Amino acid sequence: MRISRRIGSRIGIPRLRKSWISKRLGKKIGPVTKEAGKEINKAFWAAFKHxxxxxxxxxxxxxxxxxxxxxxxxxxxxxxxELMNNTDWQNTANQLVKLQQEWKKTGANTGKEQRQSVQEIQDCL
Known part of the structure; x- marks a missing residue:
């Protein structure tokens, strides 16, 4: 998160660009010709956008x-x-165990939705 803030700031992007140019050229930053500067600038922004x-x-x-x-x-x-009000206890219990196993196989979603879903399923069980 800190890196994205530094990159996204007005100071971070020019620093990133300078370090990228110096690594690309293999030397410290110094004066370059306009043509080379334009080429480097295009390559940098292309990589940045990519x-x-x-x-x-x-x-x-x-x-x-x-x-x-x-x-x-x-x-x-x-x-x-649907199974919550079923009175066939053995069959309902088996089906709920299967639902719990399927629940474990579902992947994560956002935190708020995950907590809400877990609460709803627990209320049913």
């Missing part, structure tokens, strides 16, 4: 996974609520 594009794709995919996990959790909660 990084954030990939970061955005990663988080979009993560959000999709979390949404799918939330849907699975909601389906399991609905099944548990």
């Amino acid at each position: 990084f954030f594009h990939n970061k955005n794709l990663f988080f979009k995919e993560l959000d999709e996974i979390r949404a799918a996990n939330q849907n699975k959790a909601e389906e399991l909660i609905a099944k548990a609520e």
Whole structure:
């Protein structure tokens, strides 16, 4: 988190750019020709944009996974609520154990949704 704040600040980006240029050229920063400077600048910003594009794709995919996990959790909660008032104790207990096993297989979702889902399933059990 600290790195992203430093990179995102007005001071962080120029520092990152300077360090990137010095590593790219293999020497300390000093005067360069305009043509070389433009080329380096284009390469830097292309790499910078590429990084954030990939970061955005990663988080979009993560959000999709979390949404799918939330849907699975909601389906399991609905099944548990159906079984809540069942009086066939042995059969109901077996089905609830199966639901608990399926619950463990569902992946994580956001913290608030996860806590709410856990509370709902516990209320049913």
